[in-house]
Every structure is written in C-alpha cells, then in structure tokens.
Amino acid sequence: MDTVQQASVTAAILVIGDEILSGRTKDKNIGYIAEYLTNIAIDLREVRVVPDVEAEIVAGLDALRARYTYVFTTGGIGPTHDDITADSVAKAFGAAIDVDPRAVAMMSERYKPGELNAARLRMARIPAGAALIANPISKAPGFRIGNVIVMAGVPSVMQAMLDEIAPTLATGVRMLSETVDAAGLPEGIYAGGLAELAAAHPGVSVGSYPSFTGAGFSNQIVARSKDAALLAAAVEAIRHMVAQLHADRAPI
C-alpha cells in the first residue's frame, strides 16, 4: 500500500477497558500513540476512554469514526469473556464476524493445533472485510476495518501493531514544534506579552506549560506550526521576549 500525503490527517484514540476507569491499570498507550502520531504527521484530535460495554464502545466508535481520518482502539481483543472489542466493532460497522482462517494461520505459528481451543479462537474473530495487523509478539492479530484500527491493550503488543500499520496510513503535513525555556519567569509576567505575540503570529499555535517542581513553577513556552518560516519567526519573537524579561528582572 502506498502512503498518501494529505493536507490534514486527523485521528482519535478510543481506549476500551474497565480497568483504566477503575484506576487499577494506569494507561500507557495514550501518550505513546499521541507522540507517535505527531511524529508521522497525523493530528490526534480527541481521546475517549470507555468501559467494556458494547453500547458504549459502539457509540464511541460511531462518534469518532465519522469525524476523524482514523480511529485507533486499544484493549479488549484477548481470549476472555470481557474482551468484546472485535464484536463491538463488527456491530458498529454492521459487519458479520466469525473466526477468520487468516488469523488462525497467524496464531498457528504460536499455538499447536490442540491448543487452539474455543477461547483462543475468540482472538481470531475478525469482522468481515477487515485487513489483519500482524502481532509479532503474541501472534493474535489486530485488524483494520474502514478507518478503524483495532489494537491490543498490552503496551508492547500495541506498539508492535502500531509499527505494522503505520507505514500504510495516509499522513499529512508534519506539525513542527519548538520549545523555549522560560524557567525563572512566572507565567503571570509574560502572559500579556505572549498573548500579543501569539495574535501577531497567525499560523502558529503558542502555548505555555507550567510544571511544579516543589521548589516552584518552571515554565516552558511551546510554538507549533506546519510552516517552518512562520514557526521560526514566532520562536525568534518568543526568545526575544524571554531575554528582555530576564534582563528587566536582573539586579542593576
């Protein structure tokens, strides 16, 4: 499949799992996928986390797949009764679902024929019309149907599936980003100037991100744009502002 470059390629993530909502499992996939998509020039626009409830999964899928170029799901494709993602995706698409011989063939690399019991064959249930996504780690595949990409919840397996599917995706113009360190300057000191600066640089998104170290806040200013020249001009202006504020605050 050839990679297609478009002006704007968007995505959402649908995280599926009671264990994330209960706090028992701390999600590690959202941040990973977010950074990965930024790097391949796909704009992540929304994330939802829903429980292992078919109606919730279908509603989330339908809302997101209508709106974004791609929807990436994580979780719920294992062999146990609480793994209902594949069936929910089939329902959302109105597609039939059954054990897929291609998936069984992939799983046969790991399981001997006698080991492929009914539970494990649940992992080979794939909606009709879906393309499989190889799983080099534990063999049971993910899949893609329409614009929905269904991946495992276990981070190492999800990451391997993302590496498999990424080269087949359309990508847009990459969002460029540059960070200016504003440590030592309170946000309240530069917020007014930064707002004027942001307004004077259309095509560049400017954000200020505080973090709290215990000793106090340490701030970073981030400029983002798909246009390198616009970005460079905004970053130059931010650096100038920060240097000026440091000079103003230095003891005479």
Add this chain to the structure above:
Amino acid sequence: MDTVQQASVTAAILVIGDEILSGRTKDKNIGYIAEYLTNIAIDLREVRVVPDVEAEIVAGLDALRARYTYVFTTGGIGPTHDDITADSVAKAFGAAIDVDPRAVAMMSERYKPGELNAARLRMARIPAGAALIANPISKAPGFRIGNVIVMAGVPSVMQAMLDEIAPTLATGVRMLSETVDAAGLPEGIYAGGLAELAAAHPGVSVGSYPSFTGAGFSNQIVARSKDAALLAAAVEAIRHMVAQLHADRAPI
C-alpha cells in the same frame, strides 16, 4: 456541606489540552483521579481528552454533564491566552464570567497588589454562581458550577484541589475489588471456565488482565462487586479454578 450517599454516583473526566494530544505532555491525572474516585465510591464511567478549542470544550462538557453525576476537568486555568477553560465552562452554562473578588482575595495571599496584573487576574475569572475550590499550592482557585468541577492541569495542584472538593461530593456504594494472581496460566487455558464462572455470578464483574514482561504474559483475574458476599463467593470460585488448573498442569 454534608456528604450524601446514593446508590450510584457516576463521573467523567474531561482533560483539556493540546499538549496531551500532541504527546508533549504525558497525562498523569486520569489514572490518579480514577483511583481516587474508586476509593471514595464514585464510579468513573468515561474520559475524554479535547484540545484548547472552545467549541470542543463546550461540546465535551455538555455531553458529559448531562450524563454523569459529576464532571471533573483538568487543565486550561492558568494566566496565559491558551487557558480558556473557565470561559468555556461559563459558555456551556450560559453564565456570565468576570474577575471574582473572592478569587482575588485568595490570590492576594501569594501576590502583592502590584503583582496582580491583567494576566494573573485572568486566573480570578470565575463563572457567576460557581463555588471556589481552594488551591493551597499556588492560590489561584479551581471552581465548581453545577455538577462540573474545574481543576488545574499541573498534577500537584490538581491533587490538592481534589482533596479540597472530595469531602463535599455525594458518594455511592463503594466498588469492592479483589485480585487473584493467575501467573503461569495462559488466559487461553482459563478463559472458557472464567466465562462460565462470570455468568454464574451475577452482580460481580470479572475481568482478566494480562501484562507482558518480556519473558511472557503474566495474568491477573479481578473480580469487582458492590456486594461483599457476592464478591467473596466469586473470588472463592476463581481461586478454586486457578488451583485446579495449576494441579492439572503439574507434572505427575
């Protein structure tokens, strides 16, 4: 304010911030709030992450506040131009918003009068009718309006605000949870038995959670219920199943 106990108290989290969607910042609040709410008997049912775009924030707020007892937002209440949460919340509620003298008084504990410039006073903009949430760390308050609780994005500040607001919230019946270690047993071995067991224990939610260590999968089975006796019976059955499977697999 007295704490009220209800049969089921539900919640959603709305995470607001471009930096989470770009992957620049890895969210640490979802997992923290999820675990916190479970501990105080509030059921987290959904999470959404949206960008710093007013229409997206308002749409997320409106969808979630209509559906759940509480909506907790994080992010976007600082002094810079990209901090638009308070204004977006006011818009969702059709409420006026202005600098609130109560918030200014709180902030005056930290800032001298001359330091409260226009940017910092943005942090005192509170929708009409909202109750303030004290911020012991950096003083600029969060707030609650209707069933929406607006908190900072910086984790230490968010956590302090959650401690402030939690005692005032209605709480439900606590979800009890017990974990049975199934290390050494593949999910595909016990999935069939576990499905039957789950069906035989209504009122108990049973999940199986694999993690991948590099050496292989290590699984845990989690049973959850609001009824201690139902939970104990299910856990007993799970333990029995696991012990039986270990015995079946032991060399003779």
